Amino acid sequence: MRRLLPCLFCLVLTAVAADMDVLPDERTLASVAERHGQAAAARLRQWRELVGQIHGMHEERRVELVNRFFNRIPSRTDLAHWGREDYWATPLEMLVTNGGDCEDFALAKYFTLRAAGVPNERLRVTYVRAWIAGEKRMESHMVLAYYPFPDAEPLILDNLVPEVRPASARTDLTPTMGFNAEGLWSAKQRGQAGRLGEVSRIGHWNDLVQRMREQRSGVLR
Amino acid sequence: MKSVSLKTLLVALLALAFLLLGGLLFTTNLAHTRDFLTRQLQTHAQDTATTLALQLSPAFQANDLAAVTNTVDALFDSGYYRRIALTAPSGRVILVREIPVRVQGPPDWFIRLVPLATPSGTAESLAGWQRAAVIEVRSHPGYAYRQLWQTTRSITLWTLALGVLSALLAIWLLRRTLRPLGDMERLALHAAEGRFEQLPEAHPIRELGTISQAMNRMSASVERMLGEQRDLVEKLQHELYHDDLTGLFNRAYMLSATDAALTEPGQSVGLAILRFGGLAELNAHQGRAGGDALVRAAASVTSVLAAEFSGVAGRLDGGQFAVLLDQTQEATLSELAARLGEVGAQILLELEAQAHCDAHVGAALATGTRRATLFAAADAALRDARLGPTGSFRLVTGAAPAAGDLRKTLMTAIEQNAFLLEWQPVLRCPDQGLEHFEAYARIRSADGELLPAGAFVHLAEEMGLIATVDEQVVTHAWIALDGKQSVGAVNLSARSLASPGFTDWLRQLVQTPAQLRLELSLSAVLATPGALAALTTLEAAGFPIVLDRFVPQLDTLARLREIRPHGVKVEGALCRQVRDDAGTRALLVTLCVHARELGIVIGATGVEREDQREALCELGFDTVQGRLYGQRELI
Structure with a gap:
């Protein structure tokens, strides 16, 4: 077995989650160390350890720790970081390059929490409008919302503020639309993605999932 | 399948x-x-x-x-x-x-x-x-x-x-491209019938073009082979029965032809011999060329006269020439003898040979006698004639009926429609099964004797009554055949055939023409204006045409391909020699092969003995007939 650690999770994760196994294996780590330096490899290793450590913890605690882990990474625009508009980076790319925009944060946190055993039903990737006080304007933004139960007020994981806060405490955010990432995921699984390929969100999503698959087994672009 | x-x-x-x-x-x-x-x-x-x-x-x-x-x-x-x-x-x-x-x-x-x-x-x-x-x-x-x-x-x-649309197009295209197959089929069928054609060789489909070329080559080579065979028959025949110097029939053929003529019951056969005496002396004085010139001149005039009298001319030996007439009478033979004497004398004058040579004619007329008797009588007459001056002739008559009596008998028979038919079977070769019957016409004379056709046909032709005779005979034959399964053959005169209205009459009378074979002499058909056209008409109407008394000669073989008759019957004089003469056998074999390639039924006539029949069948004849089988009632 090349992947020593993930084999632990195999017992814990559900069938769907097994496909959500986005954590890097040893070969990937070696490859990253060689091409991007030890610091990048260390970040990946910490990420893998984090998921292992928090797995048994209380769900809200897991949410907090994952939020904190990613919020250490500097926030940068796609154009500045990737050289192109609207690029959905994988968690691995984000950690290796040590940077990402709001979408990258929300998605990285989503995948990490899913890997740490948080059910999909409680997570929503949500489009919001954020009031940027310093610039006195609304900006399109993306956060991850955690719903402990269906009708509950969600906790918001946002890269603009360091800690997790309940939605009512985030008066600067106005939600527009939440989407069920797993739904897209399943659509992909059902083989319908091709039929829906023209839809832009799905396009991003397919690209992302594809890269995650490749990177898991050490293929880095 | x-x-x-x-x-x-x-x-x-x-x-x-x-x-x-x-x-x-x-x-x-x-x-x-x-x-x-x-x-x-x-x-x-x-x-x-x-x-x-x-x-x-x-x-x-x-x-x-x-x-x-x-x-x-x-x-x-x-x-x-x-x-x-x-x-x-x-x-x-x-x-x-x-x-x-x-x-x-x-x-x-x-x-x-x-x-x-x-x-x-x-x-x-x-x-x-x-x-x-x-x-x-x-x-x-x-x-x-x-x-x-x-x-x-x-x-x-x-x-x-x-x-x-594409189906229609495909059918149209196929019909166009496969048309040459039909042409090839037609070429093969025609070749089987002995007609040789050529196909166009250019074709958009290469394979069909190649096959067309191959078939053309095959057609050409088969045609050439057939032609070679025909030439061989002619050459053999010529060598066997012709005199080298004059091209007339030779002694062997003349003897055989006399035999054949005499076997016809009741037929009056006339033989006239023109003899030039003193040839040796002429040769001594004028050289061999002088003698040859005389012989050639004599042959030429003998041949002309024979044709005029519907007879056969031949050179017996040295300075002796003979003309054989079957179905003749005393008056005709007498006229022929006289004319032969005249031309003989004239030749001697023209060649200035009268000093060394003389010319005499002896003739004999006989019915139902033997060949030797006829020749002896003619020789006796010749000896008698030689007592006279150059150009004189003598005639010996046997038991031939007087012309006047015959004329009366014929007129009575026509008036009373009193023709009788005798049927002779024609048998298939391998199994001796019955092929068909041939009808022979007879009339009864005043003293109750049955006269064969040979005795009165010549007279009927002279009197211009032959068409009437043939009509009555054919009617009798058809009454016997109509409604039965039997096939019959009747002999027709070429003059009847050429007479106006005869073919129409025949077509109206006979509703199933395949049942009635029409037998004609090829030489008579060719000599009678209009007869060949009438023959072609009847053939097209479905009557099987049989050429009787066929002798393979230069022109007759070529005519076979042109007329394409149902069958030919080879002259009895030839058939009878099949046991005795290797040359005749070779000639007949080649003729049989040639006829078969043309799809013509070939029959032998004048068969008198069982060993002749066997020999003829072995050679390849399809049918045999003759005195061996006698006469039978129509089945």
Whole structure:
């Protein structure tokens, strides 16, 4: 077995989650160390350890720790970081390059929490409008919302503020639309993605999932 | 095994190929269209769900269910949706709008046969941060079905139309390209009949062109081989029965011909011998060339006279020439003898040979006697004539009936329609089975004796009554044959054939012409104006034509290919020599092969003995007839 650690999770994760196994294996780590330096490899290793450590913890605690882990990474625009508009980076790319925009944060946190055993039903990737006080304007933004139960007020994981806060405490955010990432995921699984390929969100999503698959087994672009 | 034409097979294969191709195109087209429509339905449903989720958010936040209902209804009533359902995150149903799928346009069987999936699109609507509802939208497949049905129908129609068009085109093309096959078939059939043609060799299909060339070469070489065979027959015949110096028949043939003539019962046979005496002396004085010149001149005039009297001319030996007349009378023979004497004397004068040579004629007429007797009588007459001056002749008559009596008998027979028929069987060679009967006409003389045709035909021809005689004889024969299975043959005079109205009369009388074979002498047909045309007419009408008393000669063999008769009957004088003469055998074998290649039935006549029959059958004759088989009643 090349992947020593993930084999632990195999017992814990559900069938769907097994496909959500986005954590890097040893070969990937070696490859990253060689091409991007030890610091990048260390970040990946910490990420893998984090998921292992928090797995048994209380769900809200897991949410907090994952939020904190990613919020250490500097926030940068796609154009500045990737050289192109609207690029959905994988968690691995984000950690290796040590940077990402709001979408990258929300998605990285989503995948990490899913890997740490948080059910999909409680997570929503949500489009919001954020009031940027310093610039006195609304900006399109993306956060991850955690719903402990269906009708509950969600906790918001946002890269603009360091800690997790309940939605009512985030008066600067106005939600527009939440989407069920797993739904897209399943659509992909059902083989319908091709039929829906023209839809832009799905396009991003397919690209992302594809890269995650490749990177898991050490293929880095 | 049932046979199928090449054209049918090719058309069937093309049709099959088109059907497969058409079916494949049709199926893929249908599948693609269906796939495209399903994708459109999915996109439409998902877009609507997303838009609706965004639109309903403020209403949910204001807890304004009326606004939510209105918005959903307004959208749903457009008719493009099959179902819109709003469900709370707890699973409680907030609102459902649904109509059953009822599709107008395409028939039910089409909907059953080509099911169209109606995928759904879902989105979540938020009330502030609270998840208010899951929105599920399914598009109505009616329009998609209608589109699918129209596409299917138009594809089907186009496929069918193109199918019919290409089938017509294929049939037309095949008919054009395969036409040479028909030509080849015709060439082969014609070649079997001895007619040789050439096909056009240029052809758009290379194989057919090559076959055409090969068949042309084959046709040409078969034609050449047949020609060589004919030449061989002629050469053999000529060498066997002709005199080298003069080209007349030789002694062997003359003896044989006399035999044959004498075997015909009741036939008066006349023989005239022209003898030039003193040839040796002429040779001594004028050299061999002088003698040869005399012989050639004599041969030439003898031949001319023989033709004039419908006889056969030959050179017996040295300075002796003979003319044989069958079916003749004293007056005719006498005239011939006189003329021979005259021309003999004239030749001597012209060649200034009268000092050394003399010329005399001896003639004899006999009926039913032996050859030796006839020759002895002619020799006796010749000896008698030599007592007279050059150019004189003597005639010895045997038991031939007097011309005056015969004339009376013939007239009576015609007036009383009193012709009698005797039927002689003609047998097939290998098994001696009956092929058909040949009718021989007879009349009864005043003293009760049966006279054969040979005795009166010549007279009837002279009197211009031959057509009447033939009509009566044919009528008798046909009365005997009509309504029976039997096939009969009758002898016709070439003059009857050429007489006006005869062919029409015959065609009207005989409704089943295949039952009545018409036998004619080729030389008589060729000598009588109009007879050949009449013969061709009758042949076309379906009467089997048989050339009687056939002797293979330079022109007669060529005529065989031209006339293409049903059969030929070889002169009895030749047939009888089959046991005695190797040369005759070779000639007859070659003739049989030649006839068979032309598809002509070849018959032997004058068969008198069983060993002759065996020998003739071995040579390749198809039928035999003669005195060996006697006369029989018509079966």
